[in-house]
Amino acid sequence: MVVLMRSYAKFVIAIALFTVVVIVYFNPKVPIDVQLKVQTSYRVANKPETKVSIWVTVTKISHGYLLAKFRKFFKSLIGRRGTCHSTFELNLITDNESRPTLDNVISEYLKQYEETRLQVIHHDFQDVLKTVHAKIEPLKRFFQSSKGSYYSDDVFYLSPALHLVAPDTVDKAVVLDVDTEFHSSVCDLHNIFDNFTDTEIFGLAPELSPVYHHILWKWRYFQGEKRKPKAERGNMQGLNSGVVLLNLERMRNNNSVLYDRLISPQWISTVVQKYLFKGHLGDQDWYTLVSFEYPEMIYQLECGWNRQLCTWWKHHGYAETFDSFAKCDGKINLYHGNCNTPIPSN
Structure with missing residues (x-):
């Protein structure tokens, strides 16, 4: 009788767990x-x-x-x-x-x-x-x-x-x-x-494209840079949030x-x-x-902890200077295939 009761208890628990799994996975209305x-x-x-x-x-x-x-x-x-x-x-x-x-x-x-x-x-x-x-x-x-x-x-x-x-x-x-x-x-x-x-x-990690150089052009102009300065990496490179601590x-x-x-x-x-x-x-x-x-x-x-691979800006006005923004020396610890860029297999 004891063995039978234990078997019945296990059966009830199994049914309950199965019911929970079914509800969670197959009823999208259950939050x-x-x-x-x-x-x-x-x-x-x-x-x-x-x-x-x-x-x-x-x-x-x-x-x-x-x-x-x-x-x-x-x-x-x-x-x-x-x-x-x-x-x-x-x-x-x-x-x-x-x-x-x-x-x-x-x-x-x-x-x-x-x-x-x-x-x-x-x-x-x-x-x-x-x-x-x-x-x-x-x-x-x-x-x-x-x-x-x-x-x-x-x-x-x-x-x-x-x-x-x-x-x-x-x-x-x-x-x-x-x-x-x-x-x-x-x-x-x-x-x-x-x-x-x-x-x-x-x-x-820094943003490895000229996107913020581009966005800040009006601000630079009114700071006294009347002529378009040479596009190059600098202190206002901006940050990329693909990796955040x-x-x-x-x-x-x-x-x-x-x-x-x-x-x-x-x-x-x-x-x-x-x-x-x-x-x-x-x-x-x-x-x-x-x-x-x-x-x-x-x-x-x-x-190297956020090696972005997107080259969109290289083909949209920054062909000559893009590489200066995208340069990343040292060990690559993490690749970021932003804008659907393939990540190198090796």
Whole structure:
């Protein structure tokens, strides 16, 4: 009788778990609470744990090119971990339609890299937007060319408000675009937080195109440069947000008053007018303006941690000088295939 009761109990538990899985994966109307989160852990070792908090946003995975990008991103993330023994806490901001596909990719590659310590945390995209709406609206107002344009999508505005989404127990975050591919360990990137000064909150690499040289032409003109200066790399190169290190603790706490002012529509409007700045690249326009006004808040990553490959500007007015902007000497740790540029296979 005891054996029969135990078997019945196991059967009931199995049916309950199966029902939960079916509801979550096959009913897109059921939201995933961003506060509770749904977690999946894979092979976490029984030893004191250090975690690397990694954040990537992937929605509308039905677009085939996004699936291909995520496959390359995730394979490089776990395949290039090196000797790092930290647990990778992968935070996926996604939608209910995309989640099963992303989880299938993760399961596929974990079979090849069985020693990987990985914890996956799903955040529902719409719930995240509700949480950060008030903070990102000023960014969307000033840093998109037009509604419906590529960079008008909300995914390009989330990182400056990520401290509102991440739990208070997470004090540092590595935020990555899905079109990136590691050639070194993400742990080496995370270790750069140790180099931050007391005032630095964000870590970004330089923009490797003349886009901000182009945007700032009116400002330079009224600064006294009556003739068009030679286009070349300089102190106002700007930043690229394909890779961002966020000190979430400082965003929440000791620098929160200044941070709240910098994210306000009043400050953004003032600095946009100062530089006659017509941005269109989402959050990276904001980071760039912060670097102009408060450079002490930005740790500048080496370009090898965000080796951008886009050559659009080379074919749109900067053929002779593009290479001076795009130059990146030293080791390439991470490629960024922005504007759908293929990443070198070797």
